[in-house]
Amino acid sequence: MGFFISDGYRKNAQDVGDNKHPFEYWSDIVCNEFVKLDCVKKEDNTDQQFYGELRGGVGIGDVRFAEVISDSHQVIRSKQQISKTSEADFLISFQLAQQGIVRQSGREAILTPGSFAMYDSTQPYSISFKENFHQFIVQMPKEVLNRHLMNPEQYTAIQMSGTSGLGAVMTNFILSMTKELSHLDQASNELSNNIINMIAMAFSSSVMLEQVGSNSVVKESLINRIHQYIETNLCNTNLNNQSIAASQGISIRYLNKLFEEQTESVHSLVLEKRLNRGLKLLQDPYYSGHSIETIAYNVGFSSAAHFSRCFKKHFGQSPSQYR
Numbered sequence: 001m002g003f004f005i006s007d008g009y010r011k012n013a014q015d016v017g018d019n020k021h022p023f024e025y026w027s028d029i030v031c032n033e034f035v036k037l038d039c040v041k042k043e044d045n046t047d048q049q050f051y052g053e054l055r056g057g058v059g060i061g062d063v064r065f066a067e068v069i070s071d072s073h074q075v076i077r078s079k080q081q082i083s084k085t086s087e088a089d090f091l092i093s094f095q096l097a098q099q100g101i102v103r104q105s106g107r108e109a110i111l112t113p114g115s116f117a118m119y120d121s122t123q124p125y126s127i128s129f130k131e132n133f134h135q136f137i138v139q140m141p142k143e144v145l146n147r148h149l150m151n152p153e154q155y156t157a158i159q160m161s162g163t164s165g166l167g168a169v170m171t172n173f174i175l176s177m178t179k180e181l182s183h184l185d186q187a188s189n190e191l192s193n194n195i196i197n198m199i200a201m202a203f204s205s206s207v208m209l210e211q212v213g214s215n216s217v218v219k220e221s222l223i224n225r226i227h228q229y230i231e232t233n234l235c236n237t238n239l240n241n242q243s244i245a246a247s248q249g250i251s252i253r254y255l256n257k258l259f260e261e262q263t264e265s266v267h268s269l270v271l272e273k274r275l276n277r278g279l280k281l282l283q284d285p286y287y288s289g290h291s292i293e294t295i296a297y298n299v300g301f302s303s304a305a306h307f308s309r310c311f312k313k314h315f316g317q318s319p320s321q322y323r
Helices: 022-033 079-084 142-146 165-179 188-204 206-211 216-232 241-248 252-258 266-283 292-298 304-315
Strands: 009-012 038-041 052-060 063-070 073-077 089-097 100-104 107-111 115-120 125-129 133-141
Touching: 022 038, 022 052, 022 073, 052 188, 063 188, 073 079, 089 100, 089 142, 089 165, 100 115, 107 115, 115 125, 133 142, 133 165, 142 188, 165 188, 216 241, 216 252, 216 266, 241 252, 241 266, 266 292, 266 304, 292 304
Parallel strands: none
Antiparallel strands: 009 052, 038 073, 052 063, 063 133, 073 125, 089 115, 089 133, 100 107, 100 125
């Protein structure tokens, strides 16, 4: 497979001058293109035999692209390297040939052709290649992706599919667009935002979330966000499964699936939170002069009658009796 990137610059480990060995030169190439890393070559590869070629120097707005075809080796982003620099980027590696392994935050993503994974330059990580490989890399500032995707750190070092759903749409779009960079107009900021939006949608879509569903860290983070959203919007009478799912960019089916292992359903959770808040308002001297109807509306019920029925069923007394 040839390179997708035809513009920009080309750097080859074999182009080294007399003062360095090819692998040493390659380490400099990689560090200058991405972030500061430690490169470790495979033991049976001598410095002189090493082959590595990088195409880079292209991008749109805040998004940069690079492409690597290389012999096997490992790159390590250590705490020591992080302490030396102020680099704060997210990178996404698309595996185009052979295999790569991304490790970060106790997770491991085994990348095969057609898959991709994200990693965070502000936390230690490693990427290992046991044989020669081909990768396409997208790089963007952390603060930029944070504006489009909530808690992107939860998705690092998790294998994502680029062959179906939004993952396939994103992969095909980015690779196809890269071939046409020289023909694109100068509306780079708008196009850059579209790319980042597509990345955010791909990672937060229900299809992707189901891929990472076995990862307890991701599930716990999402469930916590749902709890926070419910607390913030409890007084909204339109708060329901559909609005909650939409707020997190997931389907109602996946929302219900998330709560299958919880002690109560989403509907029961919302109802219990509303009743408990209603109980506190009935206890609050400030609300002693307020009607039951006002309290019902303040905790998200659409009528006093519905509030009273649910309250009596849950606490054994009507709101009036409790007061």
